[in-house]
Amino acid sequence: MKTTLIKEILVSEPDGRTVTIYGWVRTKRETKNLVFVQINDGSCFASIQATFDRDNGLPAEIENELKKITTGASVQITGKLVPSPASGQAVEVNASEVTVLGEAPAETYPLQKKNHSLEFLREIAHLRPRTNTFGAVARMRSQMAFAIHSFYQERGFNYVHTPIITASDCEGAGEMFQVTTLDLERIARDGAAAIAKGDTGVDFSKDFFGKPANLTVSGQLEAETYAMALSRVYTFGPTFRAENSNTTRHLAEFWMVEPEVAFHDLHANMDLAEDFVKYLMKWALEKCAEDMKFFDERIQPGLIKTLTEVANADFARVTYTDAMVELEKNAAAFEFKPFWGCDLQSEHERYLTEKVYKRPVMLYNYPKDIKAFYMKLNEDGKTVRAVDVLVPGLGELIGGSEREENLEKLEKRITDMGLKIEDYWWYLDLRRFGSVPHAGFGLGFERLLLYITGMGNIRDVIPYPRAPKLADF
C-alpha cells in the first residue's frame, strides 16, 4: 500500500492520469447529476475534490459506497486527475472507484460541519487535529520544530538531550513535580508507625533513585556542561512547572529550546537571538504559507504583516535602565507603576515594543535582584547581563544571559541567594576547569507557536495540554 499525499497530488499536472487518494471526507454535496466529495488527509490545509458523474448512471456498488459517505468517513477513491472547473482549486479527481474504509455515523461523530468552540474541541483532543484549525496548528508545530533544529544544525550546534528526571537540587525555585515509585498508600498506612520510631515516614532510600527526584524545569545547567566541551549546543525538550495556574498562558508541561554557547558574550547572545527569531518568522512565512494564510484570515487578522515586520526589523537594543526612563514617562497609563528594580509586566513590554520603539526590543542589563544566580554581574555591581527579547503583540519571547564564569563571584551569588554551594559542585566545576565566557537563552516553544499562529490559548498549540486537573489522554 503505497500512498501519495494529497499535497503532492494538488500540485500535479491534471493530465488525466489515474490517481488514488486516501483521506477523510470533509463534505459531500450533490447536484442533480453530480456528487462532490471533499477529501482531506492532513498533509496540507486544502482538501481535494472528487467528482462522481451520474450522467450515464453510476454502478450500484459505487452508489452503495456513496450512501455511506458522511463527514469524517475515511475513503479510498480512484479516478482521473483533471483540471477543476471550480474556482480555488486547480485539479480534481474524476472518480471511477470508491471504497469507504471506515464510516463516521452522523448521529455519533462529534465533528460535524458546524463550527465547534475551542473549549469543546479541547475535550475531544484526540479528534481535534481533524479540524481545519488544529490540523494547521499541528503542521505549524512540526514545521517550527524542524526550523529550530535546522537553524542550530546549520550553525554547528550540537543537540543535547538534557535529563528529564533529576535529583540535582540545582534548579532552586520550588514548584517541581516529584517522580517516585514509592507506594503512596503504603506510606499512608505505615507512616505513623515509622514516625513513632523517630523516622520521617518516607524512606527515600527505597525509592527508585534512592533519593527524591523531580521533573526538570530547565536543561540550561546541564547544557552548559556540554557547551564547555562542544562550544555550541542546544536543548529542545519538555520541561515542567507544577504551578497552580489555570490561565491561557501557563502549561504544566511545555517544550523549551535552550542554546548555550562558549566564547560568547551578551552582545553575541543578542546577535544569535535576533537571527534565530527572524529565521523562525521567515520559515513560517515561506514554508507554511498556506497555513499562515488561514491563521491570518481566520484567527488573527494582520498576523502575516506583524511577522513580516519582525522578520525584517533591526531589533532595538535597550538597557533596562533606559527603558525604565521611557516607562516612567508614561507611568500614568499602566496598571502596575514601573520603577527601577521592578520586574516588567506584559503591559510594560508591549508599550516598549508597540509604542516606544515600534519593533522588537532586546532589553538587557537587568537589576540583579530580579534575575537568577547564574547571570553575570556587571561592573556596576547592580545589574546582570541578562537579556529578554520582547516582540510586538506578545511581550517576552526569549529570556537569556551571559553566565557568570568567575568561580568566586558565582559562589558568592549562590551563597547570597541562600542556596547551598555543595548542591552546585558540578556546575561550579565548569568554572574551576577551563572556564570561558559563555551565554545562552531559552525560548518557550508554545509561546512561539501562540505568536506565530495567533491562537489565544496555550492549550490549543500543544496536542495534549497538561494543567491543574488536566492530564487526560
Add this chain to the structure above:
Amino acid sequence: MKTTLIKEILVSEPDGRTVTIYGWVRTKRETKNLVFVQINDGSCFASIQATFDRDNGLPAEIENELKKITTGASVQITGKLVPSPASGQAVEVNASEVTVLGEAPAETYPLQKKNHSLEFLREIAHLRPRTNTFGAVARMRSQMAFAIHSFYQERGFNYVHTPIITASDCEGAGEMFQVTTLDLERIARDGAAAIAKGDTGVDFSKDFFGKPANLTVSGQLEAETYAMALSRVYTFGPTFRAENSNTTRHLAEFWMVEPEVAFHDLHANMDLAEDFVKYLMKWALEKCAEDMKFFDERIQPGLIKTLTEVANADFARVTYTDAMVELEKNAAAFEFKPFWGCDLQSEHERYLTEKVYKRPVMLYNYPKDIKAFYMKLNEDGKTVRAVDVLVPGLGELIGGSEREENLEKLEKRITDMGLKIEDYWWYLDLRRFGSVPHAGFGLGFERLLLYITGMGNIRDVIPYPRAPKLADF
C-alpha cells in the same frame, strides 16, 4: 565576540591570513625552540595545533600565558594560518598572541592525559564530553537526531509531541513512574488517621492533576490519534520505565522515535523501517566520517564494515513461524530452547541475522500471546501483524505492527487481555470514526546509538543516564 569553529578553520586554505581560535587545550609539548599546543573546541574530533616559535625569543606576556597552559585550560590564540609540516594535519596556527581564559590546575583537574575508565568517566558525566570518546558520542547523538527528523520531514511526516505526563490508563504494563505534587511526609503523618476514617490515606483529588499520573512509556497511542488526522506522523521524545534493571542495556529514561502512518499495512511498514534504517546508516557513514573512523579504530573494529553492509543489504522478510523452523534445527546451540510461541532471545535474534540470513531480518507475524493488544490479528487467529527488525551484532533494533483497526476485534482483544474497555474510550474512537488501516513502529534511540558507535554500555550514549539509584546532575 564572533568565533569561528575549529572544524571550519581546519578545512580552510592555509594562506597565511590571521585567525583566532578558541578552545580547550588537549596537550602542550615543548622542544628547544618550539611550543606546540593542541586545541580542541568539540566542533569536530580533530584538534588544531598552535605553534609558538622561540627562535627570536617570545614576549614576556606570551611566556607568562604559556606557563599557565595545562591540559583542560581554555585559551584564545591568534596567529597566521599556515600549512602544517606535521603529518596528519593540513594546517596549523603560527601563534603570535595567546590568552588563557580559564586555567585547569593539573593537581585538581580530573581529566589528565592518561586514559580513564568508562566507569570513572560516568562519575564525572559533566566533564566527560571533553574526552575524545564522549565528544564523538555527543556529536553522533546530535547528528543521528537530526537524521531522524530529516528522514521523516522529507517524507511528509509531521512531528508530534505526545504527552510526557499522562493520567491515561491505556499503557497497561506496570513499571511506571508516578508524578505527584502531594507531600509524602504529610501523607506519612496523617495517613493513618485518614485510614481510620475509612479513607485510603491518599487524597488524589488534592494532587496536581486531581488523580494519579505517570510518566509515559510510549507515545504510540497518542501518535495514532494524530495519524488519523495528518496521515503521517512521528514522535521523538523521552519515555520512561521504572524497571529495576541494573544492566548495560536498560535505562529508566530513554528517547524513542515512533512513526505512525495511516493507509499503511504491515508490508508498507516494513518498507518504511528498512528505508529508515538504511538512511540512518548512510547518514552516520557519510556525515560523521571522522567520528566513525574513531569508533571503528578504537571502540569496535569492523564497525564501519557492519554498518556499510546494513546500508546496502536487502533486508530478509521472514515470518516468525519460518524463523522458528530455522531456530529449532539449531536448538542445541541455544541456552534458551526456542519453541513456537516463545519470545525470541537475543541469542536467537543474532543467530538469525548472523548465521542463517547473514543480513538484517524483518521478522513478522508473531504469536498473538506475546504481543500487545493493539496489533492486528491475522486471519489464522493465532498470529498478529507485528514486525521486529533485527540487525547483525545487536538483535532487535525496531519493533512495530499494523494496528487493529476493527472496533469489535480491538474491543475483544482488550477484554481478553484483562484490560478495561472504558480506559480506552478515546483510542477506540479512532475505530468508531473514519477508521483506516494503519501501522507504525518504535526505535529506541540509545539502542541505535549503541549500534552505530559500537559503545558497550547504554549509559555511555546518553549525557546523563538514569537507572536505579542514579539520577545525579
